Every structure is written in structure tokens, then in C-alpha cells.
Amino acid sequence: MTTVRVWAPEAIQVELECDGSYLPMDRGADGWWSLDTERLVHGSDYAFRVDGNGPFPDPRSAWQPQGVHGPSRWLDHSRFAWNDAGWQAPPLAAAVIQEIHVGTFTPEGRFDGVIDRLDHLVELGITHLELMPVAEFPGARGWGYDGVDLYAPHHAYGGPDGLKRLVDACHRRGIAVLLDVVYNHLGPDGNYLAQFGPYFTDHYQTPWGDAVNLDGPDSNSVRRFFIDNALMWLRDYHIDGLRIDAVHAIVDTSAIHFLEQLATEVQRLEGELGRHLVVIAENDRNDPRVAWPVEAGGYGLDAQWNEDFHHALHALLTGESDGYYADFGRLADLARVLTRGLAYDGRYSRYRRRIHGRPASDLPGRRFIGCLQNHDQIGNRPNGERISHLLSPGLLKIGAALVMTSPFVPMLFQGEEWAAQTPFLYFTDHTDADLGRAVTEGRQREFAAFSRDTDGIPDPQSRETFERSRLNWGERERERHAGILRWYRSLIALRRSHPAFGDDRLDAVEASFDEAGRWLMMRRPGLLVACNLQPAPQRLECPAAADLHTLLQSDAGIVVGPDRLDLPGESVVILEQERSAMPALPTFHVEGVTQ
Structure with a gap:
């Protein structure tokens, strides 16, 4: 016998549709309906009728082989043969993450x-593979942030067994797997949750859809829906950690916030499974309390994406000042992030026109994920330009070096390691013509302020937009790309092998710079990183430079003298301490503040 259950607290009648029959279900406590039946076995298709309406897919469907509008298919997780017994993920403090989109x-x-x-990722030195959302979303292609069947791996990617094979293969090669999940909203296309119960609330709003009911009437079962989903990925798919999308859009006024409950239950599961598990947040508020321990008044998550680090680095290297980049662009911003964790930690933001953030210097670097680019920062540009489209090879190498030598956990986006020239565009595949048209027109309106030629903005609904975003693996063989790949491999090998990177205390990082001269020096215990961001060569004072040993340099013309560093234009060198003391860094006064 198989027991099937579904939550529908306001329903008068719920029926299971299976094998051409409608079977009435029994109402139990707290609005849960259940039925014991012999008809539901692994591979059986089924659906629910609620008060005569439907059929609707199971809200907790683990398998949607016909997409978001089709029936659910019963899945027996025990049928899969795992080969990763004894697996332990590397600690996040030692991680090098690569974010990928499975479809491209x-x-x-x-x-x-x-x-x-995977062999490419192993040779590169990646320790953690982060998958953009794979929960069932409408159509065959999309970013996944409009998923609606949160328990079902997308059918076009290979469904449940396909995801399990990938995780199993990653573990056999020593790579941990992180999964991006979305708990602040669901997409509109194929979203049948409201047919079953009060999963959503109109008390709050999100930019992307109805807010989730985490603190209103009947919210206990809604919270359980999302918490159980997180635990399912970690338990049944052997995922090693979750990245929670846009936690600033998760509104919960409960005494125990949803994120705190999630972190607590993941820690409990960690003890049960005997495996290291992590939870990472995307947090637009610059609020370090997300990563504070629960005992200190925080939510207890392991880390959060450091948007300030990306913005400071991007604006500095590209000179862009549109939108939120208006708050950045100076070396002082980058130096502040490197030494304090955030640039806006209680400072006034011109872009937001208010004080933004909270001090985070009490957190170690392992609590932040730092990157030169990610899916958002590429795909939310009108034409999906990567950082390699915007920078010279020299500046690209400087950016990569600062990511890999920063006190933060480094993350790459797919193809970054060889300066991929394929864009990463925003794409969808809505079968609802009106919704598809609305997405296309919304994209054009979004970028109308940046370009008069909105007709030139790729249509998200076009298959060509998706195809253009696929990686071209053949690029790796061309010298320009091969040279960047060698640089990334060297940086990652250094990051993973040098003991200096084990010390991620922010108060142990020092930074000196000259805004006019466009140079930056960053010192960490045992290491010195010197960058010349201007096109012309320049000499930097560096007392006792003769006591330093060169670990990596981006340009053969770099010269380390007795008391100086001669850096060609747009170059970077990473030096190692050979004796007991590192040279003192020059001190500059910028806008009246000693940096």
C-alpha cells in the first residue's frame, strides 16, 4: 500500500485521480487529506481534484515528466543506487565555487x-558546483527562478534520476554540489498551489509575484512546505548545500524567522546524516545578521553573497556608473570591502538615497561569497555581456587575481575561466502567449532608458536567445582563451595550496592605494598583492621587497626590486613573505580619511 497525502485546509472534497479512476480521500487533522492505495507505485501518473476542480499536479510532486501542466508521477527515491558512501564536502572556507546553468x-x-x-572542473580546481534552480519551471528553457513544482527536478534536464547521477558523479570526483532554491515567490505559469490552500498572502509584495504566507493564518503548513523542500534536496538528492535566492524578499514577522528555522533544521539533518551541509543567502540588505549565530541574534546561515565586493570590483575595472554602480568606482570602495567585509555598512548610499547596511567586520571572510561575475550581473544586462566583453586581458587578470586572493570564498560563473565570448542572456519558454508577450515587452521597457534601440534587445521568448547563451567549449583551444584559462588554473592552485589563505580574518587584511595613480596593494598574513590598473607602467614603493618571493605574475615585465615594484600597465603580482616581517604599506589620505 502507498499512502498519499495532500494539504487542502479549505477544501470540502479531495479526490486522487489515478489509473483512470477518481478515489475519494479522507480529511485528517490540520487540513491534510490522505489515502492508502495499491494503485500508486513507482512510475504511476496521478493528480488531485479539489472540490470538483482540476486535475492539478501534486504540490509536492517529485516528478513532472510532462511539465508544469501535466500529471505528477510517483517517485520511489529508494530505487536509486548511490555510490558516494562516506562522502564529505570540503569546508566552505576552503571552497572554490563554480556557478552553472544546466541548460546552457x-x-x-x-x-x-x-x-x-566534470574532468574540466577537477583540472580547474573547483571544489563546489553550484546549480542555478532546477525545480520544474514552465517550458523547456529558462533561468529557473519562476519554478512552480519545487520538489521536482526539471524534466528537460533529465528529471530526478538525472540529478542524482550528476550529484553522485560529482562526489566521486571530489566535487560538492550546491543548489540554488527560490523561497520568496513562485512563478505564475503552472502555479496551482492556490487551488489547494493559502500558500500566498496579499499583506506583502515581491517584485516577481505573490509573497509567500509565512506568518499568517495556516502558515505553519506553508512553512513546512518550504522547509521540507530544503531538507529533501539535502537528504534525497545528497545535495551538499543550498543558496537561498533573495532572502530580503522573504517577509516573516514570526518570533522565529523562517531563515532561522531553516538553518536550525538543516543543522539537525547534518547531524542525522553525518555530512557537512551549508546554507548560503543572497541578501540585498547588507545585513550580516543573516550569518550571525542564532545565539547572537542572527539567523545562523553559513554565508551570503557579497554584492558590494562584486559592485566595487566591477565599477572600478569597467568605469560603469549606471544604477547601483553609482555608489562605487573608487579604489577606496574596494579597499573598504576587503578590510571590513562591506562597502556600505551603515554608510549613506547615493543610489538608495539613505543609509544602507550594517557593520560586518566581526565576520570572517568565509561568511561571504565573492565573485567577478554571476548569472545576475551578466544576464540582467541588455545584451548579456560578460566581464570578458568589457575588459582588456590585463584588467581581466587583475579582477580574477583579486577575487582569488581576497579573504572571501571565490566563485566563478561558467566559462569565466577561459573568458568565454558567448553571452548569457535572459530567456524563457512560456507557452501562455499573453504571458510570453508580457515578458518580452517588460524586458524592452526595462532597458529603454539605456538604449533607444529596444528592438535590438534579445527577445527572452526566442529560442535563439537561449541558443546564443550556450557555452562554446571549443574556445578553450584558442590562445587568447587558453592563456586566461592557464591564469585561472594557477590562481586556483595557489588559493588551494598556500597556507596563507587559511587565515580569513578581515582585521588581518590591509589595503593601500592611490586613486589618481590607479594602483592598489593588499596585504594578508604572508602575502602581498600589488595591482597597477592604469595602462601606463609605474613604480611602487615597497620597502624590503627583496625579501619577498614572487608566486604569480600576470606580466613577464614585472620587476621586484630591493625596495620597489615595477609594474607594467594593467598588471598584477602576488608575492610571498620569505622572512619574519612584511614590508609596511604606503599610507595615503583620501578625502580626509587614512586608508
């Missing part, structure tokens, strides 16, 4: 296609 990472666009490229 390989020509196949499936979980099995990713398996075929």
Missing part, C-alpha cells in the same frame, strides 16, 4: 551533459 553549460543541456565536463 553543455550542448546537451542536461544533467548528464554536465557529468561529461
